[in-house]
Amino acid sequence: xxxxxxxxxxxxxxxxxxxxxxxxxxxxxxxxxxxxxxxxxxxxxxxxxxxxxxxxxxxxxxxxxxxxxxxxxxxxxxxxxxxxxxxxxxxxxxxxxxxxxxxxxxxxxxxxxxxxxxxxxxxxxxxxxxxxxxxxxxxxxxxxxxxxxxxxxxxxxxxxxxxxxxxxxxxxxxxxxxxxxxxxxxxxxxxxxxxxxxxxxxxxxxxxxxxxxxxxxxxxxxxxxxxxxxxxxxxxxxxxxxxxxxxxxxxxxxxxxxxxxxxxxxxxxxxxxxxxxxxxxxxxxxxxxxxxxxxxxxxxxxxxxxxxxxxxxxxxxxxxxxxxxxxxxxxxxxxxxxxxxxxxxxxxxxxxxxxxxxxxxxxxxxxxxxxxxxxxxxxxxxxxxxxxxxxxxxxxxxxxxxx
Amino acid sequence: xxxxxxxxxxxxxxxxxxxxxxxxxxxxxxxxxxxxxxxxxxxxxxxxxxxxxxxxxxxxxxxxxxxxxxxxxxxxxxxxxxxxxxxxxxxxxxxxxxxxxxxxxxxxxxxxxxxxxxxxxxxxxxxxxxxxxxxxxxxxxxxxxxxxxxxxxxxxxxxxxxxxxxxxxxxxxxxxxxxxxxxxxxxxxxxxxxxxxxxxxxxxxxxxxxxxxxxxxxxxxxxxxxxxxxxxxxxxxxxxxxxxxxxxxxxxxxxxxxxxxxxxxxxxxxxxxxxxxxxxxxxxxxxxxxxxxxxxxxxxxxxx
Numbered sequence: 161x162x163x164x165x166x167x168x169x170x171x172x173x174x175x176x177x178x179x180x181x182x183x184x185x186x187x188x189x190x191x192x193x194x195x196x197x198x199x200x201x202x203x204x205x206x207x208x209x210x211x212x213x214x215x216x217x218x219x220x221x222x223x224x225x226x227x228x229x230x231x232x233x234x235x236x237x238x239x240x241x242x243x244x245x246x247x248x249x250x251x252x253x254x255x256x257x258x259x260x261x262x263x264x265x266x267x268x269x270x271x272x273x274x275x276x277x278x279x280x281x282x283x284x285x286x287x288x289x290x291x292x293x294x295x296x297x298x299x300x301x302x303x304x305x306x307x308x309x310x311x312x313x314x315x316x317x318x319x320x321x322x323x324x325x326x327x328x329x330x331x332x333x334x335x336x337x338x339x340x341x342x343x344x345x346x347x348x349x350x351x352x353x354x355x356x357x358x359x360x361x362x363x364x365x366x367x368x369x370x371x372x373x374x375x376x377x378x379x380x381x382x383x384x385x386x387x388x389x390x391x392x393x394x395x396x397x398x399x400x401x402x403x404x405x406x407x408x409x410x411x412x413x414x415x416x417x418x419x420x421x422x423x424x425x426x427x428x429x430x431x432x433x434x435x436x437x438x439x440x441x442x443x444x445x446x447x448x449x450x451x452x453x454x455x456x457x458x459x460x461x462x463x464x465x466x467x468x469x470x471x472x473x474x475x476x477x478x479x480x481x482x483x484x485x486x487x488x489x490x491x492x493x494x495x496x497x498x499x500x501x502x503x504x505x506x507x508x509x510x511x512x513x514x515x516x517x518x519x520x521x522x523x524x525x526x527x528x529x530x531x532x533x534x535x536x537x538x539x540x541x542x543x544x545x546x547x548x549x550x551x552x553x554x555x556x557x558x559x560x561x562x563x
Numbered sequence: 564x565x566x567x568x569x570x571x572x573x574x575x576x577x578x579x580x581x582x583x584x585x586x587x588x589x590x591x592x593x594x595x596x597x598x599x600x601x602x603x604x605x606x607x608x609x610x611x612x613x614x615x616x617x618x619x620x621x622x623x624x625x626x627x628x629x630x631x632x633x634x635x636x637x638x639x640x641x642x643x644x645x646x647x648x649x650x651x652x653x654x655x656x657x658x659x660x661x662x663x664x665x666x667x668x669x670x671x672x673x674x675x676x677x678x679x680x681x682x683x684x685x686x687x688x689x690x691x692x693x694x695x696x697x698x699x700x701x702x703x704x705x706x707x708x709x710x711x712x713x714x715x716x717x718x719x720x721x722x723x724x725x726x727x728x729x730x731x732x733x734x735x736x737x738x739x740x741x742x743x744x745x746x747x748x749x750x751x752x753x754x755x756x757x758x759x760x761x762x763x764x765x766x767x768x769x770x771x772x773x774x775x776x777x778x779x780x781x782x783x784x785x786x787x788x789x790x791x792x793x794x795x796x797x798x799x800x801x802x803x804x805x806x807x808x809x810x811x812x813x814x815x816x817x818x819x820x821x822x823x824x825x826x827x828x829x830x831x832x833x834x835x836x837x838x839x840x841x842x843x844x845x846x847x848x849x850x851x852x853x854x855x856x857x858x859x860x861x862x863x864x865x866x867x
Contacts, residue, residue: 252743253758349724349765353784354777393773396781397612398765399649399728410729416616423617431773440613444625448607450576459772477775484810493581493810493849512605515675519628522671523621530619530657530664537660 163187164239166197167277168209170291179288182206183277190240194280195223197239198292210291218406221341225292226281231347231404234280234292242278250276283346285355299355300342303362307385311369314376328373334533335368335414337407344401344411356390360401360411363392367414370421379425386422386429393419393433408533430473435462448516451498451505456481458502568700571633572600573689575644576608577802581810584846585802588831589643589692591845595838596700596708600641606632609650611803612725612769619657624671626654630689631677640689643831645801648691649725649733655689656732691726693800693830697744702751710839712753716860718833719757719794720745721785721808723801724765745798748830752837759792761785766804771811776818782807783819786827796826796857798833805829812852826854836861 164186171179184201195213202209213223216235223234228245286294313322344360351357358366366385369375385391392415401411423434439458443451460474488494498504507513578585593600606629608614615622629651633640642648658665659681669678682688690698696705726733727742735741742763746756767781786808789797799805807815809827816823828836832845836857847854 248740248743252740252746253756349781350770350777352764353767353780354774357777389774394770394777396724396765396767396777397769398724400724400765402729416612419616420618431770433773436772437613437617440611441617441621444608444610444614450580450608450611452577452580456772477772480775480814484814487813487851488581488810491849491851493583493851499580508605508607510605512607515605515628516607516625518674519624519671520621523618523624526620526667527618528620528664528667530623530661532657532660535661538662 161187162190162240162243163275164197164243165275165277166194166201167279168198168201168291169279169281170209171282171288172208172290184209186239188239190243191238193235194225194227194237194239194242194278195234197278198234198280210289210293212293219339221339221406224283224294224341224343224346226279226283226346228279229281231283231343231400233341233343233406236406239278243275246276246278283342285345285348285351285359286342294342294346296342299351299359300340300345300361303345303359304340304365306358307362307366307369308381309362309365309369311372311375312377313374322374324373330534331531332368332371334409334531335364335371335411338364338368338405338409339407341406343404343406344409347400347404349398349400350394350396354390354394357394358385358388358391360395360415363395363418364409364411364414367418370418378421382418382422382425383427385418386427386434389430391429392422393429393431410533432459432473432477435459438462445517445520446507446513447505448508448513449505451503453500454502454505456502567599568596568695569599569638570601570641570695571636571638572602573606573629573633573640573642573647574602575642575647575802577806578643582802582805582829584849585643585805585829585831588829588835588840588845591840592831592835592838595835595840596705598700601636601638603629603632603636603640609644609647609654611646612650612653615650615653620668622650623654623657624668626651627658627665627668627679628672628675628677630655630658631672631679633689634680634687635677639687641692641695642689643692643800643829644803645691645723645726645799646803648689651689652732652734691800693726693744693748694738694741696834697747698738702747705748705834706751706753709752709837711837711861713749713755713833713837713861714753716754716857717757717793717795718749718754718828719759719789719792719797720749720762721766721789721797721799721801721804721827722763723799723804724763726800727763745800745830748834749798752833754833754837757789757792757794759785759788759794761788766801766807768803768807771807778807779811779815779818782811783815783821783823786812786815786823786825787819787821790823790825794825795860796828796833796854798828798830800830802829810851824852826850826852826857828854828857 165183167181167183170182184205186197186200198211214220218233218236225234227237227242282288282292283294286299289295348360351359370378370381395415436459439455443454460477574586607625610622749756765781767778771778812823835845842858
């Protein structure tokens with residue numbers, strides 16, 4: 161048993177007051193969870209402390225919350241580890257994960273604490289209903305529904321179940337592992353800046369159907385997700401959702417798969433995401449290192465030197481970048497022809513460019529994807545993934561969607 | 564700790580493109596620290612996640628080539644870009660996971676007389692300057708080299724996503740403190756750490772061409788938060804973050820609708836200042852957001 165101080169961000173709408181922090185002293189084994197700590201505080205100190213939970217075993221996905229600023233499940237975070245993290249951040253920065261910007265209540269606030277407080281907050285990017293309970297409907301579920309989260313097969317349904325090659329379903333097992341806890345949505349740094357972003361949970365769910373061999377509207381789905389300006393090309397590739405997900409879904413990886421699939425379909429998107437990708441890939445093939453000005457030009461107006469005319473957006477974007485370029489020229493940052501004139505950038509020296517091009521040739525004929533989630537690490541008997549995969553296979557795929 | 568740091572050095576693209584001051588300041592700081600950098604001038608772009616998005620095998624092979632070039636020198640590798648660190652670590656993780664896949668990728672390199680070998684004992688590494696500084700050189704040694712302590716200089720760390728996430732891929736099991744190294748370095752150099760909300764968030768650069776508003780809102784918010792927390796400057800080990808936080812700062816100010824104007828230093832510049840280098844030698848005049856305030860604070864006797 162050990163003593164911990166948990167510092168909880170509380171909010172009670174009926175009080176008419178704003179949110180505030182409250183500290184509780186709890187006493188439990190370090191191997192128990194942050195959720196266990198919260199429930200102890202609720203039992204012993206304040207029954208009105210609101211937290212949503214059910215299974216306490218990282219299966220139901222109810223207890224999404226932020227612990228020391230990290231979006232996670234309260235039941236999957238050991239309180240001893242949370243204490244170590246709180247102590248580490250305090251030692252490094254001199255403050256705890258949350259600034260004490262509102263008054264601290266509770267007995268704990270005057271007492272010498274058992275350690276640095278473990279900071280517990282409701283999930284981000286969602287409205288708070290009460291204390292640690294967020295409104296999942298207004299952001300999470302609305303966005304999930306946005307991606308048509310059900311199978312769209314064509315033709316007459318078979319008499320019994322759909323028969324598919326098990327191999328063809330493996331690709332989507334990772335996205336099927338989602339338990340809809342919302343931790344990824346809570347952590348999403350793109351959504352923080354653009355609340356309209358479809359977001360990691362919904363896009364991972366979208367890939368679950370795009371990758372399903374039974375679905376007959378893959379192309380329509382990809383068009384929809386790429387052509388929405390807040391769709392797949394609105395992800396800032398920050399890996400927050402990858403670290404937040406308690407089930408290893410790696411939503412960002414699924415978004416990158418959606419981009420790859422949309423690219424293969426040749427879908428043009430209003431964000432110039434596909435053009436940017438193709439421009440980047442081609443520049444490295446030609447030059448080996450990045451020609452930044454050419455990347456800018458080609459992202460907005462691919463082939464402008466040839467016959468294609470830049471779009472209105474391209475003209476706007478390119479005009480918009482002129483002040484930045486002028487500032488760069490003034491300070492000397494861009495005061496050289498290769499930096500200013502697209503395409504002047506040098507190639508790699510001494511035949512190295514040919515080596516890079518040979519790699520392109522080789523990779524383009526294979527285009528292999530090595531999925532660590534599926535294949536696991538060699539030697540290190542992939543025990544866990546195997547068990548999980550086995551579980552996935554033993555149930556019907558739709559079972560994973562029952563939540 | 565190694566007695567003498569000698570590494571195969573991959574400077575990346577942006578440090579020789581739109582942030583030339585990074586490449587220059589790294590060379591200067593290496594000299595002052597007595598590090599020997601063997602530059603990999605035949606190596607290629609890491610792909611920044613974009614090539615992997617297009618064709619994963621292509622990205623893995625391109626980076627395997629860079630690793631193999633480094634291994635040919637018999638030295639571990641150093642990068643000076645969080646994005647290179649993230650993109651390369653991602654490919655390395657896949658290459659290291661499976662010998663059959665590694666052999667398949669190496670097949671594409673065999674014509675060039677190259678092969679990437681997994682380091683079974685972990686002795687071959689690819690580390691950002693920040694990691695190397697803390698883990699291999701050592702903070703005590705760094706502190707002992709300080710000629711001009713950054714006393715009174717309030718520095719906000721800005722890591723860049725790719726060097727802090729995903730933890731499992733980036734060696735946090737073995738080195739759990741990698742997400743507080745910038746704080747440790749600032750402290751070792753005598754500066755004051757500024758804690759603000761954005762230190763480990765995204766600068767927005769990856770979507771600057773795709774969603775300018777989202778991108779600049781991210782950059783502007785973090786710079787604004789650091790100013791509100793009393794920062795004199797930010798420091799970053801990522802030149803792509805630098806592009807959005809510094810080069811785009813005037814544009815970001817328009818999106819968040821407030822005055823900004825906060826110097827953003829590359830990590831080698833901050834180290835260089837403490838080692839006594841001249842701000843001009845460190846290329847600080849090439850920045851868009853003025854660094855004058857930082858220079859004044861360091862030379863006005865506050866540092867004495």
